[in-house]
Amino acid sequence: MPSTDPPGHVAVNARELGKRYRRGWALRHCSVQLPGARMVALVGHNGAGKSTLMGLLAGLLAPSEGAVEVLGQRPTGAGVPVGVSYLAQGKPLYPGLTVAETLRLGARTNPRWDQGYAERLVREAAVPLEAKIRHLSGGQRTRVALALVLGKRPGLLMLDEPLADLDPVARQATLRTLREESRQNGITVLLSSHVLGELDEVCDHLLLLGRGKVRVAGDIGALKAGHRILRGPVHATVPVRAEDVIDDVALPQGRAVVARHREPVRAPGWHEQEPQLKDIALAYMRRDDMEVEV
Numbered sequence: 483m484p485s486t487d488p489p490g491h492v493a494v495n496a497r498e499l500g501k502r503y504r505r506g507w508a509l510r511h512c513s514v515q516l517p518g519a520r521m522v523a524l525v526g527h528n529g530a531g532k533s534t535l536m537g538l539l540a541g542l543l544a545p546s547e548g549a550v551e552v553l554g555q556r557p558t559g560a561g562v563p564v565g566v567s568y569l570a571q572g573k574p575l576y577p578g579l580t581v582a583e584t585l586r587l588g589a590r591t592n593p594r595w596d597q598g599y600a601e602r603l604v605r606e607a608a609v610p611l612e613a614k615i616r617h618l619s620g621g622q623r624t625r626v627a628l629a630l631v632l633g634k635r636p637g638l639l640m641l642d643e644p645l646a647d648l649d650p651v652a653r654q655a656t657l658r659t660l661r662e663e664s665r666q667n668g669i670t671v672l673l674s675s676h677v678l679g680e681l682d683e684v685c686d687h688l689l690l691l692g693r694g695k696v697r698v699a700g701d702i703g704a705l706k707a708g709h710r711i712l713r714g715p716v717h718a719t720v721p722v723r724a725e726d727v728i729d730d731v732a733l734p735q736g737r738a739v740v741a742r743h744r745e746p747v748r749a750p751g752w753h754e755q756e757p758q759l760k761d762i763a764l765a766y767m768r769r770d771d772m773e774v775e776v
């Protein structure tokens with residue numbers, strides 16, 4: 483059965499969530515709400531805390547401080563909340579099982595399992611059901627792992643860099659499937675990736691982490707509307723308030739400034755354009771000391 487979470491619900495509500503490992507805090511003061519039925523891009527530099535956040539939401543890690551609710555439940559580190567599906571970076575599968583046996587295991591361990599849907603996803607990926615997992619390519623294993631997490635018919639699906647070993651056609655197919663799932667069945671997808679251009683095509687919400695903190699959270703359309711890229715001469719004065727400048731990069735000819743700004747900019751020699759997700763994300767990742775919520 484598809485998830486039937488009501489529209490407008492909050493899928494994740496974290497308050498001052500933190501996780502400390504022996505060497506220090508991986509995530510701290512993380513307060514964030516993720517709306518339901520959205521495709522959320524989880525972005526940040528290496529070590530920013532993305533996997534740690536997913537581990538906490540998936541109930542696989544215990545928070546060191548703060549609290550979080552996921553689909554109305556409180557994960558404590560003791561197990562995955564009902565309705566949550568999580569595909570970790572390593573994509574753990576049993577190498578000795580066949581694909582069909584892997585799906586059967588999914589059926590045995592998940593009350594909401596949709597066998598027809600899981601098989602269809604494997605067939606669409608042209609992965610033979612009788613093949614052993616250990617004989618599959620990295621990309622084929624990813625497609626089986628995706629069928630396994632989607633077959634659970636979750637309300638919240640978390641995918642930690644799922645696209646890394648897929649070819650471009652498979653990446654497109656996977657992103658399309660995820661978007662359809664989110665739209666048709668109202669599931670919230672939290673998708674981490676370093677390929678910002680691809681996230682822009684399918685995601686409608688951004689969660690950007692930097693050094694264990696939430697730096698940017700909000701609707702991607704609103705973020706784009708509230709920021710501008712300004713291109714102008716190297717030595718000219720930037721035509722917006724200094725405190726609104728997020729990033730200022732020298733180009734071979736001139737410079738590009740990413741700024742919080744929504745009004746038209748009329749200044750000689752300057753041109754403006756609406757930024758893409760990657761422009762906004764890169765600007766805040768380079769700054770790494772600003773926080774904005776939309």
Ligand SMILES: Nc1ncnc2c1ncn2[C@@H]1O[C@H](COP(=O)(O)OP(=O)(O)OP(=O)(O)O)[C@@H](O)[C@H]1O
Nearest residue numbers: 503504505508526527528529530531532533534535
């Ligand atoms: N099991 C662990 N034990 C100790 N420290 C850890 C552990 N897992 C992660 N860390 C540390 O916590 C911080 C956040 O790591 P995390 O894996 O959450 O980052 P990430 O954003 O997912 O990075 P990447 O993009 O490289 O996957 C890093 O400093 C990392 O070294």
